[in-house]
Amino acid sequence: MHTSSRILIGPVVVGAALLAAGLSAALGTGASAGGSGAPVLTTASAPPQPPAATAPRTVLLDPGHAGRTDATGTLVPDGRGGEKACNTTGTETNAGYAEHAFTFDVAQRVAARLRADGVVVVLTRADDSGTGPCVDERGRAGEAAGADAVVSIHGDGAPADGHGFHVAFSDPPLNPAQEGPAHALAVAVRDAMRGGGFVDSTYLGHDGLSPRNDLAGLNLATRPSVLVECANMRNAADAAVMSTPEGRESYAAAITTGIQAFLARA
Template identity: 70%
Template sequence: MAWRRGHRATLRVVRTSRLWLCGVALAAVLGGCATPPPQVPLPAAGSAPSAARARSPVSVAPPVVVLDPGHNGRNSRNLAAINRQVPDGRGGTKACNTTGTQTDAGYPEHAFNFDVASRVAQQLTAAGVRVVMTRTDDDGVGPCVDERGRAGDSAGAAAIVSIHADGAPARGAGFHVAYSDPPLNPAQEAPAHELSVALRDAMRSAGFVDSNYIGRDGLSPRSDLAGLNLATRPTALVECANMRNPAEAALVSSPEGRARYASALAQGVLAYLHRPG
């Protein structure tokens, strides 16, 4: 009897194996055996989330920088509009905007400002910065200086850089960085000064010299610039060169020169954004 029971068990194993082999063969004929997905054990009720879920990356918004190319291409044809009085940030008023200066050969400051700002924007964007421009072309009027001064606050900017060139007597040369002084709010205190120093140092590192006719050590504290006075974010204005100086006029008029200015300004902004603390 024991032998028969063992024999029947063996036959059952053989039949089961044959059925399994037949299933494999049939699956092969029909196109192969699908492998069932592995079972993932479900977490017990009330258990803590997995470590992988707990460490999910949190997206961080890029810093915002406002670039303010001074003046505009049609200001000179709309004098009534740009002479309109607007708040100057210290209880007075001043003209909405001005036409800007130009080289003796006629290259206009507004074109230089916009070209350099566009180049800076490209470099900052490539470095992961979100750039906002106070004007997006060189064929308009304004905006007024009070609007430019408030642009950083509406954009939530970490820094605002206004880009200009000067029109001083021909013997004057060099750049200077202006900031609001005396400060009217906390952003105009240490942060604006730190931004100005970062821009000053980057300009020096690029081979540009401090102004020999205004300011000191490349810095120029100012109380008369509405765009700086009305700022509630760290703001600086860079006068890149004297367009009436022959050597600097040649530099600002060349694409290579404008590329040098733009690279220096972009490096200054990045140095400020990445400063310790």
């Protein structure tokens, strides 16, 4: 019996000692080797924090041209030492469907798609009846909006035998945004247009891309900016697509996909 008592008591004593040590460590009051028993201050670990919310991306859409041509003859800087006319209504199909109406409609459709995806969208013009803003203002608008991407939407007025789309960007680049990011945006939109079933331009650019040094809106941009010539409004087949709501929705879907792809990689 005596031996048995020792076997039972031993673990209890050891367990109590371990428990006391554990409580002492947990409370930060463990005695030092000198037995002072002075409390030891400890720093508690901060609880894990949820990841910071990602700020929404911002896209500036520029519906090319304006509802009315500026009749004052105003000239504005083109970003490379020259001048450009403030703005015009653009070209039109042979049946009279105006470029300014086409671009405004497509821009509204792109804006709706991007906003549904949580993107903040700013447009350079709120209606299709005014004369402005001038092209130099549009070029600077991306910076004012804090835009992650700027896309100007157009329809071309080339010889009738040419067809297809091309995406223009400022070249040679004038700042870091034009040097790399603008080209990446152009490629993303080009690829999305191809994915949407549209073909590369047969009359301008190469592989659906068109480096340009004569477009004020691109030259003055300090944010990644491109200009999409969706199609040739003077070509009968292109004009037939551009003139229908279904066709304009197809252009909007492709442009939106390109913008989203760029934002996902930026």
